[in-house]
Amino acid sequence: MSYEFLTLDRDGQVAYITLQRPECGNALSLALMREITEAANSFKYDTETRAVIFRGEGKHFCVGADLNDEERFRANEDEDLLTKTRLTQIGRDLLASILGINQITIAAVHGASAGGGACIPTACDFRIGTENCIVGYPEVKLSMNLSWGALPLCYNLVGPAITKRMVIGGELEKAEDLLAWGFLDETVPADKLESRSTELAEFYASRPALAAQMIKRGVNALQMASAGIMHMDGDQNALATLSEEFQKARDAFLNRKK
Secondary structure (H helix, E strand, O other): OOOOOEEEEEEOOEEEEEEOOHHHOOOEOHHHHHHHHHHHHOOOOOOOOOEEEEEEOOOOOEOOEOOOOHHHHHHHHHOOHHHHHHHHHHHHHHHHHHHOOOOEEEEEEOOEEEOHHHHHHHOOOEEEEEOOOEEEOHHHHHOOOOOOOOHHHHHHHHHHHHHHHHHHHOOEEEHHHHHHHOOOOEEEOHHHHHHHHHHHHHHHHOOOHHHHHHHHHHHHHHHOOOHHHHOOHHHHHHHHOOOHHHHHHHHHHHOOOO
């Protein structure tokens, strides 16, 4: 399978999914989101790969949703509320596909990871960041809630108070704080990110696959036991993007105003 906006490579028992839109910080267009979902689902019946690393080409891991995406813009401008709620399902499917990967997953985070770009690492089993990376959920600054069923993923990592700080505050947080909170499992110098993430992937790939993958599924099931309460976050997001506050914030963002 060939992809336009990412690459999928394999080296022995380790696979690498690399986002390939460096010119815009690997911003998540709807097309890229669909490709990530398809790539993640491709491991479903793969019994040779034992670990999968997610990474981003260029300066940033992923700066979040692409607000310049023509497909997304047309839907926001022209489509009815029902269609808008369906578009949020693309993000939910993306995270579900990563959570559903049987193999051990690792996010190698560098530069900025914001919004949806912060959600992707939370859907992975482990997160390694560079010592100068920043991660956050700026949706609130655009008068939006955090959707995609992503809130429990952050909560499971850092608990209620830090989740509120990150999602309501909407700031990009420093690597040292993210490590202390448990959002990141490890930080390394930027020039060591690739080698360390591969080293960790090979470590888990060396474990008995059947047992490791059963343990992963069991832990994921425990973590997502309360995920059902998030069934309306897509509807909330579609409603929020109808507000005047959202329109003003979006226009300011696209025009790079404060």
